[in-house]
Amino acid sequence: MVTHESGGHHHPPTGFIRKYIFSVDHKVIGIQYYFLALFSVFLGMTLSLLMRIHLVWPAAKLPFTPGGVMTPEQYLALVTMHGTIMVFMVLTTAPQSGFGNYILPIQIGAEDMAFPVLNMLSFWVTFVSLMVMVTAFFVTGGAPISGWTAYPTLSALGQITGPGQGAGQTLWVIGLGIFCVASLLGALNFITTTIDLRAKGMTFGRLPLTVWAWLITAVLALLAFGVLLAACILLLLDRTAGTSFFIPGGLVVTDTPITWHKGGSPLLWQHLFWFFGHPEVYIAILPGMGVASHVLSTFSRKPVFGYRAMVGAMCAIGFLGFCVWGHHMFISGMSPYSAFAFSLMTMTIGVPSAIKTFNWLGTLWGAQIRFTTAMLFALGFVSLFVTGGLSGLFLAQPSLDLYLHDTYFVVAHFHLIMGVAAIFGIFSATYFWYPKMFGRMLNESIGRLHFWITFVGVYCIFMPMHFLGLAGHPRRYADLTGVNFLAPLHAVHYFITISAMVVITMQLLFLFNFFYSMKAGKIAGDNPYEATTLEWAIPSPPPFDNFAGQVPVVYRGAYEFGVPGAHADFIPQHLVPAKAGRSH
Amino acid sequence: MHRKISEKGSAAIAFCLALIIVAFTVITVYMFAAKSWWFPPAISAFGTQIDAQFHRTLVITGIVFVLAQLGLAWVIFRYRDQGRKVEFFEGNSTLEFVWTVATVVLFVGLGLYGEHAWAEAHFQGAAPGALQVEITGQQFAWNFRYAGPDGKWGQTKPELVSASSGNPLGLDPRDPAAKDDIVSPTMYVPEGREVEVLIRTQDVTHSFYVRELRLKQDAVPGMVIHMHFNATVPGEYEIACAELCGLGHYRMRSFLYVVSQADYDKWIRDQEAALQ
Incomplete structure (x- = not known):
């Protein structure tokens, strides 16, 4: 373990630009990422x-659709950009x-962070990536229509395969490549x-589960x-x-030989x-699992089970996550023989997921639950995780996938588990921190109103999609x-659309709360x-170098709640043992 | 021991949240039992087998779903903050072991059970004497080719493809084997006859999908993919494209007609007559 260099290579900057724009402070960068994700999530929701x-109303005159009525290619451009922005700019970023x-x-x-300048670079590279992607809307032909998965040859042959497949698709792939670079830099820094x-x-065994995640x-x-x-x-x-690389010979597109x-x-x-x-699915959901564990324990007033x-x-989820990609194929x-192996690996990854669910219930068992909004969203996360996870057991079986693949059943599954469950993790983290x-x-x-509407609403949006899929509805x-x-x-579509309109509108409550409370919220x-x-252990918000030069020493694990014989029902990690009472 | 007084309204929140989760669970179970929106009836023995595996999976996941959601609702209501002491424990190795083994057996067992149908569709080839039909996807239409009386596929050439002048597959008129090839925008098969399909595409990835057969298979550029089925219930069934293939994806539709052997023979004769 490296000790910290003391004595100021790291002075707080004074100018606005170094302080808020090109900052190397991890806290400012974290908030920058958060705002980037906040912008992106509202953009992505608007597209959806x-x-x-x-x-539901195909003849409706909509804004942003030149000519008034939406064309199929405009619809598919929305499909592509909604998926891309949500997966990368929201679920990976926030x-x-x-x-x-x-x-x-x-x-x-x-x-x-270990490399503050690299950290700043990661954010600004992510920002450039978002700008490049969004530009795809404004070029000739518009945004690409090949979905966030961009399967070749549709994505590889250019304009000839459809509008948006020219400049739009090129910008998309460049933007995504840039995002990969930013994510690699960020990952190095975190590790x-x-x-x-x-x-x-602070041994590994004392790390909060959020840090592990x-x-x-x-x-x-x-x-x-x-x-x-x-x-x-x-x-x-x-x-x-x-x-x-991805294009075989002998193709003919609309009577034109390639x-x-x-x-x-x-x-x-x-x-x-x-x-x-x-693995990206787990990149999106693991931090949510960490937050849920952390918040559940804190407001249960009990250690994590x-x-x-x-x-x-x-x-195990991280490892197995790399062994199951074939179930998409x-x-x-x-x-078909490798499908057999991928299927069994996928059923196996359900096991650690189930372990987590059992342990969350174990954490709640015998608790004294404090229903803060952060806790409500963490509880909602558990419910959504169970619901979204179980439909995975259908899709993991190739024989059932023959029918369910590329139907709304899949849309329901991944929106519940990697979409809204992960979003509930983000909401829980937001209310908590x-x-x-x-x-x-x-x-x-x-906050509570926001939770009730969102929790009921997302189930109203995504549960009916299972039935669309069972009826065979292709996505x-x-x-x-x-x-x-x-x-x-x-x-069914009508019901889903009405639910989506309500839920999306009500997210403005959250936005209002977020900015209103900055000025008018109760002092924390x-x-x-x-x-x-x-x-x-430190002021809210924390000072520039977090601990004002006095880095704490850690004496215990992260979840010492309700320890019998202790002076309080919680024992901070840095509290010296003598002050803690009979420490566990 | 210093403790905060529990927040007002804690019981109401606990009750509401537990109630919502219970109501959601009940409604979900009802919806899956009522089957208002459901699979169309299967038209092959294979389809029936898939449906049976679906129901097995539904029952097992359904039980886990109900137990987990009701368990969550229960702990939320039961263990709301009432100013008591928490029951302090940090885990239980026996329990961890039991539920790990239980889920391994349940999930992996379920997966193994479902592999039979997959093996039947993919590990085994079509039965001998199967009727061969070549299926070709292109933006945004399906074409079905029958080899004709000579039983041979004629040659196709990319440069001859012209959907507008009636040669969507680019059949080479100089190849004698191509002369009797029947190309149809809809698919006819005799009931109760094993059919082997050769699935290909000219341009981008499509996916051949017939709900009633419980079959879906991507048509991949550069590949010819074999599948087989045996439809036993006569009727008209929609063929849809299930893989995003461009702006007309949603209307890339055709029909599968499962007909009696006599009607099939008549259809083939009519097609052959039209070629002359």
Whole structure:
């Protein structure tokens, strides 16, 4: 373990630009990431709202659609950009780069990340990536229509395969490549920081589960994003340099033979993409698991049930997450024998997920639950995680996937588990750490209202999608009139759209609360929740170097709540043993 | 021991949240039992087998779902803050062991059980004497080719492909084997006959999907993928595209007609007559 250099290579900056724009302070960078994700999530939700309205009222005149009525290619452009922005700019960015950046160094007792300048660079590279992607909306042909998975040859042959497949798709793949670079830089920083900069006494066995989650996520990101970066470069070369990594010979697009490509394989892209894409699901959800464990324990006033099992389960999920990518490809033409292996590995990954659920229930068992908004969202996370996880057991079986693949059943599954469960993790983290970040509490009444509507609402949006899928409804259909068997499903779509309109509108409550409370919220104090980890040992918001030069020493694990014989029902990690009472 | 007084309204919140979770669980179970929106009836023995595995999976996941959600609702209500002492414990190795083993057996066992149907569809080839049909996807249409009386596929050439002039597959008129190939925008098969399909695409990835057969298979550029089925219930069934293939993806539709052997023979004769 490296000790901290003392004596000021690290002075607080004074100018506005160095303080708030090109800052090297992990706390400012964390908030920058958070705001980037906040902008992106509202953009992504708006896109989904337009899609939902179009499906139910196809003749509706909508803003942002030149000519008034939405065309199929505009719908698919929304599909692509909604998925891309949500997965990368929200689910990858907010829980890991946002909260991880802000909280991880403080929770391990470090003054900053290991490489502060690299950290600043990661954020600004992410920002450039977002700008490049959003530009795709404004070029000739518009944004790409090949979905966030961008399967070649649709994504590789250019304008000839459809509008948006020219400049729009090129910008998309460049933007994604840039994002990979940013994520790799961030992952290196997280891993180094966690290994090298822990305070005295902060052993791995005493790390908060949030830190474990961020560490494992960083390892996943380091191994996964490199592969996606390679895939993006190959696709870009196919599109612009005449290579044929993903394009076989003999193709004919709308009666035009493609004579300049030979010898590539579209399946190669799918393998590379999903080798990244499945770990990406865990990159999105693991930080949420960490937050849920942390918040559940804090407001249960009890230790986490089975700390070691929780860490082990996260490690197992991280490892197995790299062995299951083929379950996205059961019907892709891949060898049916490997489908067998991928299927069994996928059923196996359900086991550590189940362990986590059992342990969350074990943490709540015998508790004295304090229903803060952060706690409500953590409880909602558990419910959503169970619901979204169990539908995975259907999709993991190739025989059932023959029917369910690429239907709304899949849409329901991944939105519940990696979409809204992860978002509930983000909300829980926001309500939990906002007081630390901004010095004031979020309004609890508005927060609770926000929770009730969102919790009921997301189930109203995504549960009915299972039934669309069971009725065979393929996903990514711009219109419901092309196939007759969709006719009886209109009522379900109608219900989903109305629910989505309510839920999305009500997110403005959260936005209002977020900015209103910065000025008018109740003053938080150092430790408003009587919590144990190091971020609660310092002022809210924390000073520039976090601990004002006095880095704490850690004496115990992260979840010493309700210890029999102790002076208080919580024992902070840094409290010297003599003051703790009979410490556990 | 210093403790905070529990927040006012804690019981109401606990009750509401538990109630919502219970209501959600009950509604979900009801919806899956009512089957208002559900699979269309299967038209092959294979489809029936898939449905049976689906129901097995539904029952097992359903039980886990109900237990987990009701368990969550219970602990939320039961263990709300009432100003008592918590029951202090940090884990239980026996319990961890028991539920780990239980889920391994349940989940992996379920997975193994479902592999039979997959093996039947993919590990085994079509039965001997199967009717061969070649399926070709292109933006945004399906074409079905039958080899004709000579039983041979004629040659196709990319440069001859012209959907607008009636040669969507690019059949080479100089190849004698191509002369009797029947190309149809819809698919006819005789009931109760094993059919082997050769799935390919001209341009981008499509996916051949017939709900009633419980079959879906991507058509991948550069590959010819074999599948087989045996449809036993006559009727008209929609063929849809299940893999995003461009702006017309949603209307890339055709029909599968499962007909009696006599009607099938008549259809083939009519097609052959049209070629002359």
